[in-house]
Amino acid sequence: MRSWWRSTPAAEDAAPPEPTAPPPPAEPAEDERRGWFSRLRAGLAKSSARLTDGINAIFTRRRLDDVALGELEDLLIASDMGVGVAEEVVDALRKTRFGQEVSPEEVRGALATEVVRLVQPVQKPLALDVAKKPFVILVIGVNGSGKTTTIGKLARRYQDEGRRVVLAAGDTFRAAAVEQLQIWGERAGCPVITRPQGADAAGLAYDALEMARRDGADVLLIDTAGRLHNKADLMAELQKIVRVLKKLDPGAPHAVLLVLDATVGQNAHAQAEIFRQMVGVTGIVMTKLDGTAKGGVLVSLAEKYGIPIHLIGVGESAEDLRPFEAEPYARSLVGLEA
């Protein structure tokens, strides 16, 4: 069985470099994959188990009446989808199936279809434009959402693809944030531009872009300090980083990734709205989907803002980054095997 977070070649982003090395021996790779595979599968199985149990309990040989639909709506709400969207999804089901005798399998399939309809349009890989040298990716979000870890994962992936990556340790606020990124840099084997704690993040970003350019880097990943979107001064600081980058390259940053934690509730709306207004978010990464949180808020975000969703984080290691795929995401959300 294929699991939904495993990347398909089609979902991978822009042109990985031609494989020059021979393909790695199959056995160890398979073993390694089984490691994270079973780990993640266990986590995800648990996260959908509740929903699956619920749906089975509601719909085994049962008529789809108002009570049943209400319970179904509750199950969607429990995924953080939000009351409004959960109602919409259930209403769609009501229109086509009301009063019918339905099996759990049918209901889940129909629900998944509705969810897919909402998130399919935002399933977009993070595409690197190789003409941009370097391609500048600014990573933003609230505190602790997983920005630094995501950068570490992306760095590893781009390095593995044979690209030259530079990291900028733009979190000059949090204790040991620089050291944390340095360790990720070592792991991926790429340089990390740093300044002492308390230094101006915009200045650092400027230097980093200049340096990355001079060194002919392909990708520059800029880390930022976590900030709550309701703090005006911190949002202004972020705008300054963008302004300063544009002095060197009017097109930069070429991607602005908003990192959301899967456990987040309805506040994700405020986060998306304000970060988007302030610095223009080009894509979303959702981390920590390896827990029981289902990240259902992505569905309502997709409907409301249409910001592309690029990637998901499913663990703390470098390899735990997957492309976001609508269909498997939706199926897993409603408790179906992918």
Add this chain to the structure above:
Amino acid sequence: MFESLSNRLNEVFDRLRRRGTLSEDDVGAALREIRIALLEADVALPVVRDFVAAVRAEAVGQAVLRSVTPGQMVVKIVHDHLVKVLGGEEERGPSGGPAGLDLNAPAPVAVMLVGLQGSGKTTTAAKIGLRLKTRERKKVLMASLDVQRPAAQEQLAQLGRQTGVATLPIVAGERPVAIARRALQVARGEGYDVVLLDTAGRLHVNEELMLEVAAVREATTPHQTLLVADAMTGQDAVNVAKAFAERTGLTGIVLTRVDGDARGGAALSMRAVTGKPIVFIGTGEKIDALEPFHPARIAGRILGMGDVVSLVERAAETADKDDADRLAARLEQGRFDLDDLASQLRQLRRMGGMSSMLGMLPGIGKIKRQIDAANLDEKLLARQEAIISSMTKSERKNPKLLNASRRIRIAQGSGTSVPEINRLLKQYQDMAGMMKKMKKLGQRGLMRHGLSALMPGGGGFHR
């Protein structure tokens, strides 16, 4: 997106009053609004269900139907019930204040912090360390058992240096249980009162890591085990809290990032599921941003009613009474000049800026964000005060006098610019308009509609 619950209930009951009767269905309609409000505030569904059932039982029996403003009555019942569930009055310390952290055990008292990745454990450990050191004169040792996240131990070490709280020297490669044992050993040997054990973030479904934390617990038998959780957490809060309570035996909860604008329903979820008190809230990234938990404040926030009580308290503490009296008198007369604006600006500055104040007002999140976005910070307030103080007395009384050449003079005098002065005058005009409106609305209107009634464009209240 979120309107205040009281507004929505008022709408429900306004409709009803026009019909003049109140049926069972009508009460049901109010409870549906409450359910939605709680869900939008991220209270977990099972908790919402219990809560609504309890409120129904309470509300139907009471004089809700007969009360003059049924909407307000329901809000009051809901609010009081929320406060009760969140901890109510029972969790008072001996001095009448919030209970805080109980450290009543033989030294060294071990306190363990657990939670998901990135929830704020390390920061909170340092905050608690600093608090115990400065307020309770405790000798505190902090130890990081986080061998998972890169540079996590270094993070705590740096925070220890910043706060002047001792940290256990890092031994590379040492495992969590061994670190914990060593921490207690050092604490006993060197006479520490408290040992704070900062653990790695872990998902409650990660069996290996849950076993690890259980082993640490066994090795150290902490007197306090605190679940550190993000105020932005959604529906998953119940699963997380339940799992940690079962596996690590919680004694309390710390809610972080309360300085954000999340409604914080997770507080209710976790409290209801674990039955454990919320001992502290984190209100910022700075190392002193830790406060005791006040159920009423979070209750108001979850309902979107803000916390009028604490606003009033704080205003009373900080506002200059003469200024306030004077302003009140002038509002009575429907007058508002630039001197009044200057005294307003001074008060705002004293109260810690407009945005922190607005955060406590009913349903004002959106306006607050707009103001935050407009960067109305303390520096700006100070500049605006400077502008006004560069005006002559007669200009302040009668802003109409301010023609172009006078504005240039004031810009030079205050080290600002003419556009800034224009903006200030525009703001003054808006406020003067609002003040007139306020006078018309009167006290009752203000209570019913909240500040939004005063905001140009009505803020985010209308559907």
